[in-house]
Amino acid sequence: MQVYSAPKAIKENSDFTFCPGCDHGIAIKIIAHLIDELNLKENTVAIASSGCSVFLYNFLDIDCLESPHGRACAVATGVKRAHKAQGNNKFVFTYQGDGDFASIGLAESMHSALRGENITAICINNTNYGMTGGQLGPTTAMGQVTTTSQNGRNKEYHGFPIRTAEQIALCEGTSFSARVALYDIKNIINAKNIIKKAFEYQNQGLGFSFVEILSSCPTNWKLSPKDSHEKIKNELTQIFPLGIFKDIKND
Amino acid sequence: MIRNFIISGSGGQGVLSIGTILANIFMLSNKYVSFCPCYGAEMRGGAVNCEINASDTEILSLQNKEVDIVVALNQTSFDKFISKVKKNGTIIVNSSLAKINKTRDDIKYIFAPMTQEATKLGNIKTTNSIALGIISKITDNFSMEKVKKAYEKILKDKTELIQKNLEAYLIGYNYLQERQ
Amino acid sequence: MSEKELLKGNIAIAKAALNCGCTCYFGYPITPQTEIGEYLSQKMQEKNLAYVCAESEIAAINMALGAASTGAKVMTSSSSCAVSLMQEAISYACSDELPIVVVNVMRAGPGQGYIFPSQGDYNQATIGGGNGDYHTIVLSPSNVQECIDLTYKAFHLAQKYRNPVILLADGLLGQMAEPAELTENPYPQIDNSSWRLDGANSRPSRNIHSLEPNQTKLNQHIINLYKKYELIEQNECDYEEYLCQDAQVIFVAFGSLSRHVKSVCNHYRKNGIKAGLFRPKSLYPFPYKKLNELSRKTPIFIDVEMNMGQMLKDIRLAILSNAKISFIGKPTGNWLREEEIINAADNIIKEYYASI
Numbered sequence: 001m002q003v004y005s006a007p008k009a010i011k012e013n014s015d016f017t018f019c020p021g022c023d024h025g026i027a028i029k030i031i032a033h034l035i036d037e038l039n040l041k042e043n044t045v046a047i048a049s050s051g052c053s054v055f056l057y058n059f060l061d062i063d064c065l066e067s068p069h070g071r072a073c074a075v076a077t078g079v080k081r082a083h084k085a086q087g088n089n090k091f092v093f094t095y096q097g098d099g100d101f102a103s104i105g106l107a108e109s110m111h112s113a114l115r116g117e118n119i120t121a122i123c124i125n126n127t128n129y130g131m132t133g134g135q136l137g138p139t140t141a142m143g144q145v146t147t148t149s150q151n152g153r154n155k156e157y158h159g160f161p162i163r164t165a166e167q168i169a170l171c172e173g174t175s176f177s178a179r180v181a182l183y184d185i186k187n188i189i190n191a192k193n194i195i196k197k198a199f200e201y202q203n204q205g206l207g208f209s210f211v212e213i214l215s216s217c218p219t220n221w222k223l224s225p226k227d228s229h230e231k232i233k234n235e236l237t238q239i240f241p242l243g244i245f246k247d248i249k250n251d
Numbered sequence: 252m253i254r255n256f257i258i259s260g261s262g263g264q265g266v267l268s269i270g271t272i273l274a275n276i277f278m279l280s281n282k283y284v285s286f287c288p289c290y291g292a293e294m295r296g297g298a299v300n301c302e303i304n305a306s307d308t309e310i311l312s313l314q315n316k317e318v319d320i321v322v323a324l325n326q327t328s329f330d331k332f333i334s335k336v337k338k339n340g341t342i343i344v345n346s347s348l349a350k351i352n353k354t355r356d357d358i359k360y361i362f363a364p365m366t367q368e369a370t371k372l373g374n375i376k377t378t379n380s381i382a383l384g385i386i387s388k389i390t391d392n393f394s395m396e397k398v399k400k401a402y403e404k405i406l407k408d409k410t411e412l413i414q415k416n417l418e419a420y421l422i423g424y425n426y427l428q429e430r431q
Numbered sequence: 432m433s434e435k436e437l438l439k440g441n442i443a444i445a446k447a448a449l450n451c452g453c454t455c456y457f458g459y460p461i462t463p464q465t466e467i468g469e470y471l472s473q474k475m476q477e478k479n480l481a482y483v484c485a486e487s488e489i490a491a492i493n494m495a496l497g498a499a500s501t502g503a504k505v506m507t508s509s510s511s512c513a514v515s516l517m518q519e520a521i522s523y524a525c526s527d528e529l530p531i532v533v534v535n536v537m538r539a540g541p542g543q544g545y546i547f548p549s550q551g552d553y554n555q556a557t558i559g560g561g562n563g564d565y566h567t568i569v570l571s572p573s574n575v576q577e578c579i580d581l582t583y584k585a586f587h588l589a590q591k592y593r594n595p596v597i598l599l600a601d602g603l604l605g606q607m608a609e610p611a612e613l614t615e616n617p618y619p620q621i622d623n624s625s626w627r628l629d630g631a632n633s634r635p636s637r638n639i640h641s642l643e644p645n646q647t648k649l650n651q652h653i654i655n656l657y658k659k660y661e662l663i664e665q666n667e668c669d670y671e672e673y674l675c676q677d678a679q680v681i682f683v684a685f686g687s688l689s690r691h692v693k694s695v696c697n698h699y700r701k702n703g704i705k706a707g708l709f710r711p712k713s714l715y716p717f718p719y720k721k722l723n724e725l726s727r728k729t730p731i732f733i734d735v736e737m738n739m740g741q742m743l744k745d746i747r748l749a750i751l752s753n754a755k756i757s758f759i760g761k762p763t764g765n766w767l768r769e770e771e772i773i774n775a776a777d778n779i780i781k782e783y784y785a786s787i
Contacts, residue, residue: 062630063629066523074485078498
């Protein structure tokens with residue numbers, strides 16, 4: 001009896017190139033499973049962005065377009081609308097880091113939400129710029145040490161971090177906004193259900209759906225994978241609480 | 252034949268519309284024509300002008316130092332564009348809103364109380380059409396059919412408004428004659 | 432055949448875009464090109480096409496990038512300082528080989544400058560303000576009819592070569608109106624089924640990206656792009672020659688300013704001096720070969736531009752030391768008038784004949 005098989009939406013023989021203990025792999029696998037489950041593969045265009053998230057197209061066996069840094073939601077808007085103008089309803093989602101979504105691309109992200117653009121954005125929040133070696137980003141926690149905040153983030157020098165899912169929930173065009181984590185099995189299963197809901201909301205044409213994923217970055221946090229997940233569980237969820245901040249069906 | 256015009260006034264006086272209608276009349280007469288409006292912030296202060304060039308051959312000069320005919324619908328544009336009239340050219344001034352004053356003796360002046368005449372006609376917004384009538388009289392005697400067609404291109408199916416403007420046009424056209 | 436209509440340059444561009452099947456427009460207002468977006472906003476909504484009032488020019492060009500990946504005919508328009516904001520995505524689109532038509536109705540710079548017309552973006556357009564080895568095709572209309580004709584051509588070349596094309600107009604041309612005919616689009620539809628992203632349905636999945644961590648592959652990709660640019664340079668040089676064949680002096684000018692220069696040529700011809708005009712209609716590819724050919728017969732070339740001489744370097748590259756090259760220009764404002772050009776050119780011509 002087969003109890004598990006790799007999702008069909010993952011390319012054959014593709015090995016994840018992420019650091020050991022990084023949650024990108026889990027996040028991409030969840031997305032791949034959902035593409036299978038919702039039968040999206042043949043109708044999807046995914047938008048990869050700059051940073052570690054760009055490698056999405058190396059792993060997913062679907063049509064992918066890379067976006068300039070921060071512009072994934074604008075690029076997704078173009079893809080979605082251009083297909084619509086040709087009479088096609090394509091499934092379009094972005095896969096971005098927190099620097100991409102909430103710093104350099106905040107304008108594009110938030111305006112896509114405000115327009116109620118019928119796309120889904122997945123944002124990996126690992127509280128730093130991972131690919132460049134762990135610098136202070138828009139989500140770096142107060143007190144957190146990074147290569148550009150070596151004494152820890154403080155409000156005088158660096159100001160405050162952004163709680164992205166809460167901010168996006170405030171936009172009228174947002175159909176769904178939630179934050180999940182991947183530090184244990186229960187949370188991974190929950191994350192899958194939440195992302196599924198975000199995907200389904202797009203399929204139902206309800207507007208901008210958004211999921212922020214609290215994600216580990218052992219290399220730049222200088223912690224073991226296990227301690228990284230402990231940190232998310234004990235520290236980060238205090239600053240970035242898990243939950244659904246907007247659900248157009250319940251509000 | 253090469254003719255060039257500057258039409259000037261303030262926002263709301265229909266400077267650009269009458270410029271467009273004039274350009275359309277030339278187009279309908281199978282002439283080459285160009286219409287260059289002032290644009291953007293230049294207009295926000297209320298002063299509007301446009302330059303129209305018409306010719307039997309391809310229009311090459313888009314921005315002229317001087318033109319044959321200047322229409323000034325208010326005092327500010329009279330002051331500003333008097334120097335743009337070519338020697339032996341003509342300036343047509345709306346004397347309802349500008350003082351009668353001749354500072355140059357190498358050009359022709361036509362003063363007409365256009366705003367007053369338009370108000371008498373019952374629509375102050377036809378001031379610009381009175382100016383167009385004067386232009387027609389002193390230049391090419393445009394055929395009424397083409398003038399009407401040009402108005403229809405701009406005002407589409409607003410037949411009453413077209414009728415009013417044609418009346419104003421004729422007032423302008425006959426203005427000089429009646430005064431002679 | 433549709434009859435002639437008095438059209439503004441900006442409206443002519445918008446109408447031509449719609450008429451040749453543009454289904455996507457993304458833009459942000461800036462004088463002196465705003466009428467393009469205003470016109471299309473209404474027309475495209477009526478036809479259920481893709482129109483977004485973007486939050487910035489950065490967003491607009493990136494929406495265009497996304498839309499182009501679907502194989503759609505895509506346009507954005509802007510002016511000078513805001514086209515600066517688009518340079519990153521234009522560089523991406525060149526690497527991604529995505530067809531986008533970018534209209535730049537030039538105003539004065541640098542920086543915010545002002546809304547006066549200018550030709551100050553020759554360098555930005557032809558050299559490119561983005562990073563890396565790339566070229567965009569650049570077309571330059573000189574009258575409203577050409578705004579229509581070259582818009583058709585811009586869409587065609589973008590699709591044919593899978594490359595961004597810049598339609599480089601200026602504020603005067605964008606704002607002015609002339610009789611023009613909205614002719615039929617003369618170019619054929621180009622099949623894009625081999626590369627567009629529309630879901631991996633009954634075919635392997637596709638990726639479009641500029642990132643390439645393998646240096647051999649990255650080098651090869653850029654070399655391939657340059658093979659394409661070579662083809663473009665061979666096939667797509669476009670220019671107008673006016674009385675050049677027997678000319679003693681040839682003026683070189685592009686865009687609507689070239690009309691004043693043509694008038695200058697007429698003036699010289701009337702006065703017994705054989706003057707001609709060479710007008711590149713494609714600024715990239717620049718017609719080096721043709722200009723070089725002309726420089727073997729004509730001793731004086733005068734570049735006339737509404738900028739500080741940005742096209743000079745291309746003229747020098749074409750002419751080398753075959754002829755004397757001079758420049759007449761100013762950065763912005765009212766177009767150089769005929770008498771201004773003639774005054775300056777008289778001196779250049781006199782000096783030349785005094786020196787030989």
